[in-house]
Amino acid sequence: MTTQEAEPSGATGLFIYGIVPSDVEPTPDAEGVGDPPGEVTAVRHGDLAALVSEVGLEEPMGRPADLSAYQTLLDGTAAVAPVLPVRFGTVVTGQDAVAELLEAHHDRFAAALDEFEDRLQYTVHGRFDEEEMISDFLTENSAAAALAEQVRGRQEAETREKRIRLGEMISQGVELRREAENRALIEALTPYAVAHAPRPPSSELDAMNVAFLVATDDEEDFVRAVEDFAEQRRGLVRMRLLGPLAPYDFVSAHQLVA
Structure with missing residues (x-):
């Protein structure tokens, strides 16, 4: 989901990069989108986790540097673990919203991760x-x-x-x-x-x-x-x-x- 309505100045959300198994841990040097780049963390729910970083809801998104950061993170993750890329630009309001998404699609995402294991x-x-x-x-x-x-x-x-x-x-x-x-x-x-x-x-x-x-x-x-x-x-x-x-x-x- 993306934020469509105007947000208060300074409001932030979580940019979602991809869905991974819950034991995947972002590396300390992983950089997200934004200027300066956001710190990439994992929001976990059950057997799943979402790779996210905090972004300003008023911050313009879609610069070449943002797309490059998105792809670099996902391609690096795919080299060590299965990952389901989430559409570029998907931003939610916070960790609770991420957990709700993981819960709502848990079985489907888990099955897909099994499908992409070692591929x-x-x-x-x-x-x-x-x-x-x-x-x-x-x-x-x-x-x-x-x-x-x-x-x-x-x-x-x-x-x-x-x-x-x-x-x-x-x-x-x-x-x-x-x-x-x-x-x-x-x-x-x-x-x-x-x-x-x-x-x-x-x-x-x-x-x-x-x-x-x-x-x-x-x-x-x-x-x-x-x-x-x-x-x-x-x-x-x-x-x-x-x-x-x-x-x-x-x-x-x-x-x-x-």
Whole structure:
């Protein structure tokens, strides 16, 4: 839940980062959101705990530094214990409100934590090299290649319609290739992952963007498979492997909704 009504000047609340088993203890150097960063503590109820820090209810939230602190805390926690990330920006009025949330969803959260025991998220993102992608597309599509030849070296004004049509053809080609690359990535990595979650493209030139839930025992094999996949596409796709991360893309059914 978030605070929607105006609060008295100086009023504070608790920013909730994630739900963890009750025996998880924040490290002394853990820093929360805010300026200056808040001290991260744990509010416990039964077998569960919530990682929280105090924030001013009038303090603006959502700065890059706040998002970075949120992710750093959750990713660091996920490396040593299961964690359910709570939606960024969730603030409640105090410890009693946190305890009420843990009590109300205790069984569901506990079951989810069991599900994510010894599992981490990795996100695989790739982006096409624009020149290489277009070159490959024109080689494979004779109609588009002919259109490209017709507009090459001519004034933009006199070839406007043809340029628009060519742009549409290239855009469709990128989309189809993106779908194929995502399918190929999922097929290649499924043997080393517990689950996968396709993510929307962040750019028109995105080649792939998929989150994978990986068992800690399979991490080395998973990373090696990603490296092999990337090597096969060297020159065409620039790939990045993000992780290990908290299971952001796999906890929607268990999240607290603001």
